[in-house]
Amino acid sequence: MDSLTQVVLGSAVAYSVLGNKLGRKSLLVGATFGTLPDLDVLINYGSEIENFVYHRSFSHSLLMQLLLSPLFAWLMLKMNWAKSVSCTRWSVAIFLILSTHVLLDSFTVYGTQLLWPLSTYPFGISSMFIIDPAYTVPLIVSTIILCFERFKLYAQYINSCALILSSFYLIWSLVAKWHINEKIHLALNNKNIEFTHYESTPTPLNTLLWRAVAVTEQGHYEVYASVFDAIENVNIDFYPTTNTLLTQLDTEKPITLLQNFTKGLYGVYQQDEKLIMSDLRMGQESYYVFSFVVAQQRNQQWVTGGYQRLNNRLPLDKLGFIYSRITDPSVDLSTKAIH
Template sequence: MVLGSAVAYATLGSKLGRKSLLIGAAFGTLPDLDVLINFGGDVENFVYHRSFSHSLFIQLLLSPLFAWLLLKMNWAKCITMTRWSAGIFLILSTHSLLDNFTVYGTQLLWPLSTYPFSISSIFIIDPAYTLPLVLSCIALCFARMRPHAQLINTSALVISLLYLIWGFTAKYYINSKIYQALNQKTSHSHILKARRLRLILCCGALWLLLSKVIMRFMYLCLMKLKTLIFNFTLQKTRC
């Protein structure tokens, strides 16, 4: 939801302002409404969740339709059909692509393929990813922050993107090291097992260390953002 709001503000905010946050939240939630559909049983509901509603092809086809419907409203006519379509598609597709980083699997290419793509590098609910976007959306709700709105929103998107890149890179690095260790051949099996164990422990320690470093970096960035918002608010109050 907050990712949809951030993407909507980045693409439509210059015309719609804070209203784009609501638009992004609504369309950002839309793909997950397939949980309301009963596919025939618990197993089927689990398998077919994140199928057609998360398909990039379906989203690409539906975006112009949603744009056409929105343009029936007077407040939406300040944005062209092309920009509406592109903005809605980005909101929907970024939702699906983000789900692709979790463990459940997302059928991005449905109906051409029902393969559940899954990078499995972040949790289903990951506060480290979500927190910058939440704080950004809260800040954008204040009219006094409008001069810095695009900078705040872009910074939150960049921080969240860097977290995804770091998670993917760290997972790939650790997996490659483990697979490399498992594929090594040696006549001394007990020595090999000990080396594998040490490697796994070192990789685990590295993962924890990198996690602490990235969380510390994000914390410092958020504190800096909080200070800027406070100073700006204080200055406006004095004026």
């Protein structure tokens, strides 16, 4: 999830465990440790593909956090103001702050390596968009209220209510995903569409309109469905890709990493003399957030290398189409319409 969400979630968790001992200081503690796992973005792993794949690896491992929490607790107790809390309580609080960060991340589609180093599998429930105000706003409001001494008497109650509201929204996202998947699979079956890989994700900032990708040997289907849609209103568009071109390349680590990390949900496109791999899970057709040049054509042959990332995000002025589609199935979100 976004940094602001992780800051206020960390503050809320810290206050629930440490608030009666540290008061408002616990909010700062939670914000700090709630941000810590995402500092791995400062590490350069060698190429932009590797930076993409290895984000949310060791720093987002529940096993590493379990091992490091007592160490962080010991360091905290070096400060006089922190000595009112026992080492055990510090360890529990820090682990809860860190673990709720990574567990929330696993609700997005990106992929979080919760069991690193035992497994590098990128867990991703894909029921939440990376930014969702409906989840974050209750935590922001609660954190702001807790900053004022006048609300101290009701602070724990307010904080608990915010955590409960945000948690219920996570549950709703799972229910919405199940409902959408049932609807989309029926729509695909009605058109006799078979696929090898599939994933559904919420569209930006909501859990009412969903985008799904169903990959075939020839390309992929991009599907849009609202929780309000009847099955016949589900939009399905096919886009060809040239994934077979990868068989002509010498298999290199960055390409293999990208294939595995996307769980087969990738598309290969030829643009002029460049071969581009896109993660089909994030963005939409022609506007994928993570696209990389994996090869260039030289003397009629494809040569791998470079692996630079392309900047190809959906323009903000196009978001209006998405929000209109929530309640209006006649809105066309295909590439031709958006362009």
